[in-house]
Amino acid sequence: MGKKVCWGVIIFTIAINVVMLQWTIEAYLGREYEQTLLYSGVGIVMAFVAFLAYGHLRKIEYSSEKKS
Amino acid sequence: MSKECPKGRHGKKSNHDMINLMDNVDQNDDLRYNRRAFIKSAVGASMALGLSTVPFSVRAMIGIAEPDHDRVEIIDLARLPEGEAFTFNYPTENDPALLVHTVKGELVAYNSACTHLMCPVFYQKEKDILLCPCHKGYFDVSNGQPVAGPPQRELPLIEIEVENGKVYAVGRQYRHG
Secondary structure (H helix, E strand, O other): OOHHHHHHHHHHHHHHHHHHHHHHHHHHHOOOHHHHHHHHHHHHHHHHHHHHHHHHHHHHHHHHHHHO | OOOOOOOOOOOOOOOOHHHHOOOOOOHHHHHHOOHHHHHHHHHHHHHHHHHOOHHHHHHHHHHHHOOOOOOEEEEEHHHOOOOEEEEEEOOOOOOEEEEEEOOOOOEEEEEOEOOOOOOEOEEEOOOOEEEEOOOOEEEEOOOOOEEEOOOOOOOOEEEEEEEOOEEEEEEEEOOOO
């Protein structure tokens, strides 16, 4: 996975998490608790994915700096 | 020894043209606002957005564990002729509700707090519609859906049963229709 893919993944997770937060609140206010848990779960997974992508990006950048 | 240039050519206050060209370059800003700082902020934002859903899921789990609504007697059907409405509270004393015997003979019940700004909703039998007088919000009496005005969401539906001439509230649905 290259740098650009990592950037793309991070931007993608932001977009998804904005939508998930809105859907979670809407489902919670509508007392649809199963859906609240589903959207919240997706949001947490996406946050984890963003963190992993960031870690991978750092790894690529610092290893390429050492080579140069 | 002072770091200031004796001729003042390297200082920010210098009037020298070639030095003033560099005014927009600040090493501190370069270190603070760069590509890596941006990606750190982006990841932080993504994680903050994702994790901010956690309190809602915790509350949702508590909500799932709560017991179902009780069966509560509302009124004798004989005391509620067609075209009339009766106010009661369900499921708690803090949830005002409206039982409507419509002019068409249907029995429907909704929580009467308007989904716009929580003003009480009334039944208008002339138009056979539910009206929130605060901001002229109208709800369809047959399904509780908003039909005009600022409300965007339906009124919570209270499930009712008629048994031995008495009307009972047995449950509540937030999303319906």
